[in-house]
Amino acid sequence: MDEPRNTSAATAPAATASVTTAPAAPAHAAAAAGVSAAVGGRTSISEQAVAKVAAVAAREVPGVFSLGNTPGRALGAVRDAVGGTNATSGVHVEVGEREAAVDVSLVAVYGNSLTVVANNVRAAVYGAVEELVGLSVVEVNVEITDVHLPSEPTGTAPVGGAKAV
Secondary structure (H helix, E strand, O other): OOOOOOOHHHHOHHHEEEEOOOOOOOHHHHHHOOOOOOOOOOEEEEHHHHHHHHHHHHHOOOOEEEEOOHHHHHHHHHHHHOOOOOOOOOEEEEEOOOEEEEEEEEEEEOOOOHHHHHHHHHHHHHHHHHHHHOOEEEEEEEEEEEEEOOOOOOOOOOHHHOOOO
8 A cells, every 4th residue: 555755855855854763673563562663764844844843832831922923913813814824923944854943933921031931932942843853953043022911901090090981
């Protein structure tokens, strides 16, 4: 039975990565251990896949309000309204044979140390890409483009002592 082949590497070599693994143990030994056996071949991982892994990891960090910059978030809101989504908004990756570089732009939540948020995002992206994708991460650049301010609670006094009528 033939399985579909990944042909994206032939059309866009810069957009995929090859992950080479050591020769696998015999299939029967791996199956007995509950681990799927690796067979000969090549694995290609697209930049889109790496970007999604990085985006999910960055969004899970406390203090991150959203990914992307203000115009990008506005476009994303329009896209969401018409039924489309862009899970990698605010994340750009460059993938090589065994390495990846990641750029993340985000909006932080007011009240959090921006350097701590950036460091936590960097650590989360490093860990997720290296663990889930199997590529060595060369660098993770974090750009904080804005700070989200919490909305005023309802029932607060108007500014300047003016009384509501």
